[in-house]
Amino acid sequence: MTTAIVLFNRDLRVHDHPALSAACEQADHVVPLFVLDPAVPSGARAGFLAECLADLRGSLRERGGDLVVRQGDVVRETMKVAAETGAETICAGADVSSLARRREERFEKERIAFRRFPGVTVVPPDALRPSGGGDHYRVFTPYWRAWTRHGRRPVLPPPDRISLPSGLAAGRLPDHERRGGPRGGETAARERAKLWLRRELDGYGDGHDDLAGDRTSRLSPYLRFGCLSPLELAGRAARGADFVRQLCWRDFHHQVTYAFPEINRENYRRRERHWRHDRHALDAWRAGMTGLPIVDAGMRQLLAEGWMHNRARLIVASYLVRCLGLDWRDGAGHFFHHLLDGDVANNSGNWQWVAGTGNDTRPNRAFNPLRQARRYDPAGEYVRRYVPELADVPDGHVHEPWRLPALPAGYPARLDESLGGA
Template sequence: MDTAIVLFNRDLRVHDHPALSAACARAAHVVPLFVLDPAVPAGGRRGFLLQCLAGLRDALRERGGDLVVRHGDVVAETMRLAAETGATAVHAGADVSALARRREERLAAERVEFVRHPGVTVVPPGDLRPSGGGDHYRVFTPYWNAWRRHRRRPVLPPPDQVRLPAGLAPGELPPHPAAGDLPGGERPARERAGHWLRHGLTGYGDGHDDLAGDRTSRLSPYLRFGCLSPLELACRAAHGEDFVRQLCWRDFHHQVTYAFPRINRENYRRKERRWRHDRDALQAWEAGMTGLPIVDAGMRQLLAEGWMHNRARLIVATYLIGRLGLDWRDGARHFFEHLLDGDVANNSGNWQWVAGTGNDTRPKRGFNLLRQARRYDPAGDYVRRYVPELAGVPGARVHEPWRLPSLPAGYPARLDGTDDQG
């Protein structure tokens, strides 16, 4: 085989990249390709994505190659490049969303060989099936037990060299913002992972719910864009079971989405609830102006950072669904727009879990939001960090519902959250 294309999607790295490794082993020339498709929503992730692509280009150039960037429909641009270079194969990492699956089906129907590779998850979505039948696990604990026993593929080194065909114009990347507190790309991802595995992993089980302490890894955006291999991370963190279990949760939602790709649009459990439709209430929640401090802090963190503490995500989702009675899809849509780590599988799977329409085996569990706030932010530091209007309120009193300076018409000026059950 003379020339092969490697189509990058959610695997923006050179370490442990099965598609890139296979193409470099089989073909004399390899064309790494990323297509910026205007039909694929990037939301608030676009700047982070462009940083990731710039980092990937640098890593490929260090190995004698380059990242070829094209704009338009992914399949059309891939096939146009195949015709230009004479490529006879396209290698890509397999994904699980409905959009990704349709793209793979279209590529498989083209005249060139299309080869899917693992790499988006630790265990490929279709590799584990319940012994009692069915195409996927519907409950997490049996999946976790099978997942940790499953034999894994080896972690692959990056290729020594990537040889592009002569005369190929790589194309320009759009301007991207300067790196912030969480810069995109494989290099900062590996640096952050190394530091956190050395200094944060040991206390993760005891501290990951501490809202103010923020003792989570914040590696999820890098996993979402594939700047880190989830398999390599699981291997390096093997002695930290609480953290590895979170990687398994990620795999769990991916295998559910692989079996049920409509997860972002339809209830996984078929029964539909009667949802309220209140635009003012939804907008107040989105803006962090509900009057319940712990909810407002979480929502403002999302808007400010493109990220939210995991415990806060559970709290704000429970408020939207359990207190306001609004459709989980409204919340999932807002998260997907703003989260750096927003993807279809985890975002929709977790929202459906909270709504009781997904994989939760106890869909009607109670959840007291003020109790959660006082337990996981006992001194109120998390709330004061993101709701400066409450900076002068001492101690745990900061969690008491507060009177907002202005609210949408018809929305209550004070919300009593003491009996919130979700």
């Protein structure tokens, strides 16, 4: 009787799970395993992750299996389970961060077969190469063209039956108090995807920048934890080119990170800018207390919901690095801690794009927060929703900088249309 371990990480689902499907086809017994590593902080995602794991355990139990949960170093705990069950193979989804890559290297040194499978992206991050040479695409548009032409593997059904070895203790799921926001797990993910694709996909191109309308999919936390297969989602959303293009951006940042795993620490463009270090300004930005309404609204949405509208992310990030001159890594770290969808590739890749240190072909690009606010929140509804202090301010003035008496005189600096940027 053969036994395989399926090590879950960023693939907390049973639909279209190549590692799980392969293990169920090739082994008599399968051990679905998740290891909680205390050395990897989960930030505001802890409660969402707990719900994802509970939902995954339910799905596995419906198929005769279970989710085995352990706590500690991922490699050591996995090898303990392998020794306990006599497993000959470990199957896992391939990932791109430096942490994931180091973990994979450690597994390869163990005396057990370690097999990587796709599933985190639509197109595997090492599948596309520029025709002119190089190990990855540095510019999005040619990557998009290659991505759209690339063949895709079939979407896999969930396994009918999972046979767990007898006598193996399942272990306790993490217990974290729910903080509000979306419900975690594959069941909730598939329900939301089904409704949003039917009701909102066709209007995504026209409405995804509408701050008050909130017409984006909000599927990103589910993609981050692999509760949805990005490949399956791309196929179901094929008629919505603008939405599929966003999935391609996600893949783009993953293939950049695969080639440059230090993306969360080092500039992709090696030239270092001179950054200011102003703890007071950074704290005000983090708290949504800068005095610039559109920035404060975005930052408060982040703190309240663990999510921020995509357009607001561009505005608040550009404000931090272009207006305040603060290091993009400070902003990326704050986002990573609070965002339910925070992952290394997309979070760091997008921050570097805004900061001009990443893959933007116009590294001096800036976003004027006042112009952005008036364009994408013309009536001030988004600002009033998250900055209740401005509830009674007339439409024509709601985006004007407002004075915060708790801050030193002269801060924040007055911004006007003379500030460059779109």
